[in-house]
Amino acid sequence: MRTARIAPLVLVLTSALAVGVEAQFGRGGFFGTRVASERDYDGRFHYCRVVYQPAFDGTGGNWTTDYPRADANMSIRLSELTKVDVSFRSGQPNHLLVRPSGDELFQCPLVILSAPGRALIDGPDIPGLREYLLKGGMLWADDSWGTYQWLHWVEQLRKVLPASEYPIFDVPLDHPLFHTQFTVTEIPQIPNIGFWLRSGGGTSEQGSDSAEPYVRGIADDRGRLMVLMTHNTDIQDSWEREGDDPSYFYAFSPRGYAFGINAILYALTH
Numbered sequence: 001m002r003t004a005r006i007a008p009l010v011l012v013l014t015s016a017l018a019v020g021v022e023a024q025f026g027r028g029g030f031f032g033t034r035v036a037s038e039r040d041y042d043g044r045f046h047y048c049r050v051v052y053q054p055a056f057d058g059t060g061g062n063w064t065t066d067y068p069r070a071d072a073n074m075s076i077r078l079s080e081l082t083k084v085d086v087s088f089r090s091g092q093p094n095h096l097l098v099r100p101s102g103d104e105l106f107q108c109p110l111v112i113l114s115a116p117g118r119a120l121i122d123g124p125d126i127p128g129l130r131e132y133l134l135k136g137g138m139l140w141a142d143d144s145w146g147t148y149q150w151l152h153w154v155e156q157l158r159k160v161l162p163a164s165e166y167p168i169f170d171v172p173l174d175h176p177l178f179h180t181q182f183t184v185t186e187i188p189q190i191p192n193i194g195f196w197l198r199s200g201g202g203t204s205e206q207g208s209d210s211a212e213p214y215v216r217g218i219a220d221d222r223g224r225l226m227v228l229m230t231h232n233t234d235i236q237d238s239w240e241r242e243g244d245d246p247s248y249f250y251a252f253s254p255r256g257y258a259f260g261i262n263a264i265l266y267a268l269t270h
Helices: 007-015 017-026 069-081 103-107 125-134 146-160 193-198 235-240 246-269
Strands: 048-050 096-098 110-114 138-144 214-219 225-231
Touching: 069 235, 069 246, 096 103, 103 125, 110 246, 125 138, 125 146, 125 225, 138 146, 138 235, 138 246, 146 225, 193 246, 225 246, 235 246
Parallel strands: 048 096, 048 110, 110 138, 138 225
Antiparallel strands: 214 225
């Protein structure tokens, strides 16, 4: 696949920004919390969001963070900017909710877990998620901030993939993930729009404890990324909030979409 620059992406997204505000409210209602079933899958790409139990000692958001607009908006942009056959139903993106231990998980090459600093992975979720990852699935955990949320998430993840067998590493910028379609030359730190507006343009939601964004991963024995983790950044907010504020859009949405589309294409091709 030919590598593209991020700059032209700004023009493509900007062309839709004028109608984006109205369109997002049209598709911005709560799409329900019914977990996906076999009849929901049609062989096309579905944005699959993990529904998890909240941990009593977790912090941050929860599985609904950025839902459902991030899911819908990314599905639409993916269909516009790539040749991926994205699932739509009645004119709306057919994005789905999946459980860590559910059979529906295996219909998704990529599942996205939001706010991992709040997640509890326990009971049947542990073998279910492990089987999914080892059989070729990919988990992307996004929107965790600071030391506490990171350590909490790693503790949950280690129930599934033990540290002795599956080390966590920093994904280098020359990794194929950063070059699947768009050339991503830096790790974007994307704050939620509320923090950005309140702070007058700040990007580190927890000050010095979240000053540097990271892209970390866990690979299988063939080098394929099984787990992708974007820490000290909220990539999904750049999709969810693309039509809410023009300044926020220009600052973050093109870079957020470039990274997200690369990640999805990597999962679909590895």
